[in-house]
Amino acid sequence: MEEVKIYIQMALASIKSRMEYKASFIIFLFTIFAFYVAQVLAITAIIFRFQSIGSWSMGEMAFLYSLLVLSQGLVACGFGGLLDFGTLIRTGNFDRAMIRPLSPLIQVLMNDFDLTGFVHVVLGILAVSIANSFLQIKWDALKIFVLVLVVLGGSCILASIRILIASVAFWAVENSSLIHLFVFSSREFLLYPMNIYSKGVKFLLTFLIPLGFINFYPAHFFLNKDTSSLFHPYFIFGTFPVGISMLILSLYVWKLGQNAYESAGG
Amino acid sequence: METYLKLISKSFQRSIAYKLEYYVSLANAFLYIFIFTSVWKTVARENSSSLGTWTEDSLIQYAILSTLIKVSYGRNESLLTTKIKSGDIAYDLLKPYHLFMMYVSDSLGVSIFQLLARAFPLLVFSFFFFGTFPHIKLVTFGKFFICYVFSYLIYLCFGFALSCLAFFFTEVFSFMILYSALVTLLSGSVIPVNIFPNWIQEIVSWTPFPYLYFYPTAVLLNSPINFSFEKLISMYIFQVSSLGVLTYFIYFLGIRKVEFAGG
Numbered sequence: 001m002e003e004v005k006i007y008i009q010m011a012l013a014s015i016k017s018r019m020e021y022k023a024s025f026i027i028f029l030f031t032i033f034a035f036y037v038a039q040v041l042a043i044t045a046i047i048f049r050f051q052s053i054g055s056w057s058m059g060e061m062a063f064l065y066s067l068l069v070l071s072q073g074l075v076a077c078g079f080g081g082l083l084d085f086g087t088l089i090r091t092g093n094f095d096r097a098m099i100r101p102l103s104p105l106i107q108v109l110m111n112d113f114d115l116t117g118f119v120h121v122v123l124g125i126l127a128v129s130i131a132n133s134f135l136q137i138k139w140d141a142l143k144i145f146v147l148v149l150v151v152l153g154g155s156c157i158l159a160s161i162r163i164l165i166a167s168v169a170f171w172a173v174e175n176s177s178l179i180h181l182f183v184f185s186s187r188e189f190l191l192y193p194m195n196i197y198s199k200g201v202k203f204l205l206t207f208l209i210p211l212g213f214i215n216f217y218p219a220h221f222f223l224n225k226d227t228s229s230l231f232h233p234y235f236i237f238g239t240f241p242v243g244i245s246m247l248i249l250s251l252y253v254w255k256l257g258q259n260a261y262e263s264a265g266g
Numbered sequence: 267m268e269t270y271l272k273l274i275s276k277s278f279q280r281s282i283a284y285k286l287e288y289y290v291s292l293a294n295a296f297l298y299i300f301i302f303t304s305v306w307k308t309v310a311r312e313n314s315s316s317l318g319t320w321t322e323d324s325l326i327q328y329a330i331l332s333t334l335i336k337v338s339y340g341r342n343e344s345l346l347t348t349k350i351k352s353g354d355i356a357y358d359l360l361k362p363y364h365l366f367m368m369y370v371s372d373s374l375g376v377s378i379f380q381l382l383a384r385a386f387p388l389l390v391f392s393f394f395f396f397g398t399f400p401h402i403k404l405v406t407f408g409k410f411f412i413c414y415v416f417s418y419l420i421y422l423c424f425g426f427a428l429s430c431l432a433f434f435f436t437e438v439f440s441f442m443i444l445y446s447a448l449v450t451l452l453s454g455s456v457i458p459v460n461i462f463p464n465w466i467q468e469i470v471s472w473t474p475f476p477y478l479y480f481y482p483t484a485v486l487l488n489s490p491i492n493f494s495f496e497k498l499i500s501m502y503i504f505q506v507s508s509l510g511v512l513t514y515f516i517y518f519l520g521i522r523k524v525e526f527a528g529g
Contacts (some may be wrong), residue, residue: 023438023439024436024440027440028437028439028440031439031440031443031444031447032443033443034444034447035443035446035447035450037447038448038450039447039450041451042450042451042457044464045457045461046305046309046457046461049316050309050312050313050316050460051316052309052312052313053305053308053309053312054308054312055312056435082269088416089516111521157427161465166390171289172286174284174287176287177284177286177290177294177399178290179291180290180294181284181294184292185297185298186297188297188298188301189297189301191301192301192304192305196302196304196305196307196308197300201304242365255511
């Protein structure tokens with residue numbers, strides 16, 4: 001219990017330090033929001049002109065997007081510290097986390113807790129409302145429960161990718177280009193329905209880097225879409241179990257990396 | 267001149283130094299090409315009646331070329347911002363070169379590397395991978411080259427202006443994100459600007475953004491644009507001069523704000 005209190009204090013300190021420059025903080029929130037709005041408008045322009053992308057209509061695309069940003073929001077808040085983990089290794093600053101009687105991973109996460117990630121959650125809720133206005137999804141207790149599981153599972157998948165890529169730094173030290181590729185660029189795949197990609201890419205996004213479970217597969221459940229073209233119809237319920245399995249795997253790799261870690265300091 | 271050539275060579279060598287970075291960045295650029303071509307292939311097959319002057323092939327070629335033009339421009343926004351933030355800019359101001367020319371030289375070195383080592387190999391690979399080759403005449407290529415040079419000048423002005431904002435603000439990352447947002451939506455790097463309704467195209471054509479990637483790509487592919495090539499060049503001159511003046515203004519005001527604590 002004492003440990004949890006310390007972690008909360010670390011997260012609060014991180015939030016306070018980010019909010020020290022209030023104007024910068026507010027401008028940052030605004031620009032993050034503007035960036036995502038631009039991304040959505042670009043997709044909207046395509047659908048407006050061509051009616052659908054891969055037989056996914058405007059409302060369905062909005063729902064697809066909402067599942068992505070909701071999961072992303074939770075990860076952006078709690079796992080931002082892993083994006084710059086290579087620097088902690090390179091400068092030897094990770095040693096400080098290693099000598100304290102606390103979990104090194106949670107220290108790294110809490111030291112960089114980022115409240116701006118909640119912008120994603122706001123965007124996600126907005127996108128769900130827009131999707132709902134187009135599709136009139138009938139929300140019952142089961143669907144809400146599954147939505148919560150899907151968002152949690154999706155967050156676990158995104159978080160585990162961050163942990164895995166951060167773990168690379170234990171051996172390779174420099175991992176910034178991998179972060180860019182696996183954390184930011186690969187997410188672009190999810191802005192569009194996965195059925196527009198070739199079979200090889202679908203296989204990759206299902207079995208190797210299971211990003212498809214964040215929004216594409218679960219969206220079939222909520223939108224009652226035909227599942228016959230999927231690798232398996234039950235994949236639409238796979239988000240949470242896949243997320244948990246990925247998280248366990250990534251924590252194992254992190255542990256291996258931590259054991260192999262040799263300080264950069266001299 | 268020799269100083270600037272040395273700076274170009276230095277930034278070129280710096281780009282070569284990180285091999286893993288290079289291969290991952292190749293994969294990264296191809297990933298974007300792959301996603302955009304998949305989107306255009308799908309919409310072209312599903313809604314051929316809404317294509318207008320576009321065809322499936324021309325949309326794929328657009329996705330490849332616009333992404334590669336973007337890839338060929340070397341990014342170095344952090345060069346000045348970190349120096350301004352840390353105070354190291356003082357050393358640069360003492361050196362016998364102009365800050366803007368130093369920025370341009372550094373950017374040129376990175377861009378030459380990007381063009382030769384990333385854009386060209388990816389261009390060849392992408393055309394073979396997607397099996398589509400645009401037929402480009404020499405005259406068309408000449409027109410494209412003029413647009414490309416102007417477009418690069420616009421890119422440089424944006425980069426330098428954004429960097430100089432560090433003279434006024436502690437954190438310029440937000441402005442970079444805002445710039446990225448506008449580029450995503452209006453530059454033609456994701457969607458060709460002539461997909462938008464006419465009234466939006468008209469407004470957008472008065473901003474510098476479509477002159478970055480849309481017009482050079484459209485000229486190279488002989489895609490219809492709303493005005494003649496002569497008018498396009500005069501618009502380029504207008505955009506480059508306006509941005510140039512604005513950039514100089516930001517730099518001039520910024521440099522006057524610089525104060526150093528002696529020791």
